[in-house]
């Protein structure tokens with residue numbers, strides 16, 4: 001499913017406006033102090049890359065060719081490497097990274113692939129490694145979530161796959177991750193999360209991930225895939 005967020009110039013204009021309005025500061029808080037071997041999943045056009053500090057050795061992956069093309073010069077300028085790949089099939093050996101970063105990515109991973117993506121992140125992390133996230137999520141406030149839920153099906157199609165109302169902290173907990181840091185920003189529209197894998201995934205966990213992720217996902221084909 002393709003939409004406006006898969007067009008690099010449209011993406012930069014749209015998300016760049018959010019960056020100026022405060023998202024940029026959250027990005028800096030997310031990655032500014034990180035060091036070591038870092039994998040950023042879903043780098044998009046690379047808007048997050050400028051916020052890493054000098055201690056960070058960054059590799060990134062992005063499945064969309066057009067976005068990856070826009071990100072490449074931004075990565076090269078900093079000595080970072082990028083590859084075309086998706087979170088559910090990471091082209092790296094086990095235990096390659098100290099940190100995996102996702103910046104507004106878990107809203108966009110298709111529901112049937114969430115479990116595989118979390119399993120892959122777990123696989124490429126070293127013991128003691130963490131998943132660090134900045135995600136936009138449902139808020140938990142009915143007055144805010146009601147209009148967000150109403151807008152979600154329209155945005156899912158226009159954006160090309162962004163689930164604006166996903167409950168990412170609940171997904172992590174259901175998948176056996178321990179959420180160690182959880183900062184709510186902008187009334188809970190954004191969350192800064194730091195998590196580590198707690199226990200190995202099971203079939204039951206996979207069912208719960210799909211049930212949770214699917215609760216607000218209106219795409220019929222995703223619902224079918226999630227329960228088969």
Ligand SMILES: C[S@@+](CC[C@H](N)C(=O)[O-])C[C@H]1O[C@@H](n2cnc3c(N)ncnc32)[C@H](O)[C@@H]1O
Nearest residue numbers: 042043044047048064086087103104105108109
């Ligand atoms: C809203 S954009 C965020 C891009 C970038 N991280 C940023 O902060 O601007 C969501 C990104 O997730 C990527 N994405 C979607 N499905 C993915 C998957 N299965 N694995 C990795 N990235 C994925 C999209 O291609 C897109 O680049």
